[in-house]
Amino acid sequence: MGIILKAENIHKTYGKGELAVEALKDCNLEIEEGIFYAIIGKSGSGKSTLLHILGGLDKPTGGKLYLEGESVFDLKDKELAILRRRRIGFVFQAFNLLQEHTVVENILMPIHLDNKDPDMEHFNEVIETLGIEDKLNYYPDELSGGERQRVAIARALVSKPAIVLADEPTGNLDENTGQEVLKLMKHSAEKFGQTIILVTHDMDIAKEADRIVTISNGRIFSIEDSLSP
Numbered sequence: 484m485g486i487i488l489k490a491e492n493i494h495k496t497y498g499k500g501e502l503a504v505e506a507l508k509d510c511n512l513e514i515e516e517g518i519f520y521a522i523i524g525k526s527g528s529g530k531s532t533l534l535h536i537l538g539g540l541d542k543p544t545g546g547k548l549y550l551e552g553e554s555v556f557d558l559k560d561k562e563l564a565i566l567r568r569r570r571i572g573f574v575f576q577a578f579n580l581l582q583e584h585t586v587v588e589n590i591l592m593p594i595h596l597d598n599k600d601p602d603m604e605h606f607n608e609v610i611e612t613l614g615i616e617d618k619l620n621y622y623p624d625e626l627s628g629g630e631r632q633r634v635a636i637a638r639a640l641v642s643k644p645a646i647v648l649a650d651e652p653t654g655n656l657d658e659n660t661g662q663e664v665l666k667l668m669k670h671s672a673e674k675f676g677q678t679i680i681l682v683t684h685d686m687d688i689a690k691e692a693d694r695i696v697t698i699s700n701g702r703i704f705s706i707e708d709s710l711s712p
């Protein structure tokens with residue numbers, strides 16, 4: 484399997500002068516295709532910043548990111564937006580659903596924007612596993628936080644992106660639903676050869692991954708194979 488995503492000497496500083504925060508320092512990471520990664524670290528260690536940069540959502544202050552060999556931050560904004568939509572599924576709390584669209588419209592949006600037809604068998608599997616099949620015609624503001632989170636997960640998975648990036652995806656969910664969501668992500672990754680990068684501060688969740696990246700104080704501290712089967 485090849486390297487799908489490569490981060491080279493990534494730095495990220497927020498703010499300037501005395502207020503500057505060095506959120507990431509000299510991060511090097513090679514993400515192998517088809518592998519499930521967990522990025523673990525304390526609150527404030529730089530996990531979300533790293534994930535945003537890996538997804539091309541936020542520019543680093545220094546360093547390069549290559550997606551399938553292409554230098555992501557050298558692309559024009561429009562090209563980058565298309566690349567993200569076609570190749571990456573985001574499960575971010577801050578990555579909002581469109582309020583004026585129903586649940587089903589939100590979930591199918593990335594596919595429709597590409598003028599493609601959804602795989603309805605996969606769609607049904609995803610919404611049933613997430614337990615949102617009764618919510619398809621609701622609007623996001625008619626749902627609970629956990630339900631909205633599940634819709635965001637469905638939206639990220641239904642288009643079968645090459646890479647799924649998830650920031651604490653089970654954070655708003657009860658333990659059972661959280662476990663189901665993890666299982667669904669793993670199952671979908673295996674079935675479609677997807678690469679998953681999941682951020683968490685919870686070792687029990689990280690253990691589910693194939694490989695665990697530990698981040699501490701903005702630096703990648705270790706990259707290890709997970710011991711669980």
Ligand code: ADP
Nearest residue numbers: 497498504506525526527528529530531532533
């Ligand atoms: P984590 O996700 O591990 O909790 P973050 O990546 O969110 O960590 O944050 C890393 C560091 O960068 C923290 O010190 C945080 O306060 C800071 N930070 C994150 N986002 C911003 C921002 N938009 N502006 C300024 N500082 C930020």
Ligand code: MG
Nearest residue numbers: 530531532650
């Ligand atoms: Mg975070």
